[in-house]
Amino acid sequence: MNVKKTLVVGGLVTLGALTLGALIKKNKGNIYVEEYIINNLSDAEEVRKTLKEYANSYGSVTVADYLDLLGITSSFTDNTRGWSEARLSNVKIVKHKMGYIIKLPAVEVL
Numbered sequence: 001m002n003v004k005k006t007l008v009v010g011g012l013v014t015l016g017a018l019t020l021g022a023l024i025k026k027n028k029g030n031i032y033v034e035e036y037i038i039n040n041l042s043d044a045e046e047v048r049k050t051l052k053e054y055a056n057s058y059g060s061v062t063v064a065d066y067l068d069l070l071g072i073t074s075s076f077t078d079n080t081r082g083w084s085e086a087r088l089s090n091v092k093i094v095k096h097k098m099g100y101i102i103k104l105p106a107v108e109v110l
Helices: 041-058 063-070
Strands: 003-009 012-015 023-025 031-033 035-038 060-062 081-084 092-096 099-103
Touching (some): 041 060, 060 063
Antiparallel strands (some): 003 035, 092 099
């Protein structure tokens, strides 16, 4: 799967931005995972489906699980944050000019 990382800062999108870990702060202190551009819709749908399956089986899914699905190396702290099954119920895939982005809610400590 070919994935490009985007970092959204003040409405601007920077491709290939270097950041510390996969988490960024944004919007009233909530912590969100970075957005990644996935080249095609079928890959994006597969990632979303797998995230929901993990959450259904285990009650939650970690940021590390998400990054692993994208083929991106995670850090230790990525195993401590993620989303409950309920928080993933409304995950959407959004068309981007360079592919598709999975819009995930703010992460929570697991």
